[in-house]
Amino acid sequence: MRFDALAIGRELPDTARAREFGGEAMVQSFIVPLPGGRSGRAWIRTAEALRVPAFGRAWVGARLTALGDELGEPTLIGLLAAGLRLRSAAEPAPRATLELARAA
16 A cells, blocks of 8 residues: 555644543644545654654655555554554554554
């Protein structure tokens, strides 16, 4: 599955939505189009995003494509529908998170 960076929409930051992002008040969040006209969400902590060179929609699209190759399209779509926390390569996901994603 490939993601078009121009189709990924960046959301306005809103600290009042922290509950939606695992209690994180400062995040960069994106609406991601999914098959069938649906949409999902991907997000990353702002502090982590600041450490990513050339961070933006193109990085998000490339990261989602890599995750799709690793986890499989159905799993990735399910994670995006639920709101997927992205991590930079410098901060890998906890092992339990990847195991749960693979089991989905």
